[in-house]
Every structure is written in C-alpha cells, then in structure tokens.
Amino acid sequence: xxxxxxxxxxxxxxxxxxxxxxxxxxxxxxxxxxxxxxxxxxxxxxxx
Numbered sequence: 001x002x003x004x005x006x007x008x009x010x011x012x013x014x015x016x017x018x019x020x021x022x023x024x025x026x027x028x029x030x031x032x033x034x035x036x037x038x039x040x041x042x043x044x045x046x047x048x
Contacts, residue, residue, distance in 0.1 A: 021046050 025043045033040055 018046075 021043055025047050028035075028040055028043065035041065035044060
C-alpha cells in the first residue's frame, strides 16, 4: 500500500481498528464472554 499521504494512512488505520473491534465483538459472543467486563462493555459500545 502507498502511505505517502498521511490522511490515507490515518483513514486506513482507523478502518482497520474498527474492523478488529467488530471481529472481537463477534468472537466474544461466540465464546459467551461476560459482558459486564469493562473491555467487553467498551467493545459493545464502540460497535453500537
């Protein structure tokens, strides 16, 4: 990928972080994680 433009790098990074959070939410649902955990609550709030 060409990261010569800082704006493209920033948008790509934010998009990648969001996708990772969505995948974590899916995995937490699959393993039956406790959603009273602060990390789980952050992931749920970030993806709502």
